[in-house]
């Protein structure tokens with residue numbers, strides 16, 4: 001039976017068409033993937049199914065009956081639940097309080113907390129969610145918070161569950177656990193729509209996959225009859241190469257040397273705790289770790305954004321420990337920051353203004369009479385063509401560009417200065433395969449030119465694919481070094497959580 005059928009759905013935002021004549025059929029008991037690049041229109045389509053948006057055209061059938069979904073309450077009544085990309089939980093409340101919010105059962109005016117609590121606990125056990133009904137949200141991990149969102153939909157009787165990019169916030173182990181939970185849900189008769197742009201997960205977890213490209217359906221296929229390469233081509237509209245040809249490494253002398261570094265974190269605790277690390281010329285060192293183990297503070301310390309309590313940092317034998325950010329940049333550090341909106345760009349500035357953020361005061365841009373805009377334009381034109389930054393014009397506010405193009409703009413700016421050390425933090429987060437491939441090549445080029453690269457990423461396959469050596473960071477220390485050619489993603493995952501020690505000596 002078709003539990004969901006969306007027929008000819010079109011949704012416009014002003015003059016922009018986010019969904020165009022989309023047909024989607026989801027069968028009972030399947031895990032149906034919705035795959036597409038960023039901005040393809042996946043969330044829009046599912047927000048329509050959940051009643052958050054009204055389509056401009058098209059019809060929706062639930063259990064083969066035509067419906068008009070006026071809002072999330074009605075979606076709930078039809079048995080549709082949605083776990084959003086950004087959770088909507090009240091932090092100081094308990095799991096149970098969050099789950100019953102809005103649907104409290106009352107008896108003579110009092111909320112039946114015990115009854116609700118027992119129901120939550122039972123549901124958690126039934127689906128293998130391992131949730132403590134009395135835990136307070138702010139004390140539990142992001143992965144657990146996601147499960148609370150899942151429970152919330154189950155508590156409301158959802159039969160059709162929509163997961164919008166659920167794995168984006170999870171570690172590899174948590175992703176595996178989520179896949180198990182999804183299987184449990186299916187076994188108990190539920191149907192799942194799983195949004196992702198990660199091909200591997202779709203191949204591992206789903207029955208069928210519908211690919212959306214630029215707001216239109218590219219195709220629906222059986223997972224068993226396709227592979228990652230075919231899906232990538234459908235998604236991007238061209239062949240994508242996954243293999244990165246890695247040239248023979250020409251490892252030079254030490255470029256970056258971090259010695260016994262101490263940096264305080266947000267709560268005054270040591271976020272970087274006696275950390276030492278080195279990177280050679282012509283080498284990519286990958287820093288693998290669960291988010292929040294000192295990666296951000298280490299980068300902030302190297303780039304002069306955070307105070308160093310103790311220890312030292314050398315770049316090509318120059319002691320930069322006490323340098324200010326501008327001087328560090330001038331000494332030869334490029335930085336692709338983790339938060340591209342906060343640290344990488346000024347969103348209301350134009351594309352060209354963003355290109356000269358760290359060089360505007362130098363020749364040829366700065367003159368006695370002010371900024372030479374002809375030079376700025378020439379420079380920007382060259383960068384956007386070399387780095388394939390797609391923008392209506394160089395005078396467009398950079399806010400208007402897609403995430404992938406914003407990221408390419410940052411990379412263009414940082415790489416073009418030809419830094420001796422390039423720090424790339426989460427360089428492809430949230431991007432799709434086409435943009436990822438491009439960015440990986442650019443990072444690899446720096447290495448092949450004899451530069452040092454520090455790659456910090458939560459994507460383990462990115463770390464393994466690009467790095468020459470991998471350092472594991474755990475609670476502010478380097479736990480050990482592994483060889484990316486021989487370590488598996490699973491092993492790396494275990495090392496990152498401190499549950500396994502890196503075997504052998506430093507490599």
Ligand SMILES: Nc1ncnc2c1ncn2[C@@H]1O[C@H](COP(=O)(O)OP(=O)(O)O)[C@@H](O)[C@H]1O
Nearest residue numbers: 013016018036037038039040041042043044045
């Ligand atoms: N409320 C909105 N107003 C205007 N444009 C929107 C809105 N929601 C989404 N869009 C645009 O529609 C396109 C598809 O977005 P979305 O459905 O979120 O993509 P996906 O989930 O596939 O990444 C994007 O270009 C986005 O900017």
Ligand SMILES: [Mg+2]
Nearest residue numbers: 042043044164
């Ligand atoms: Mg989305």
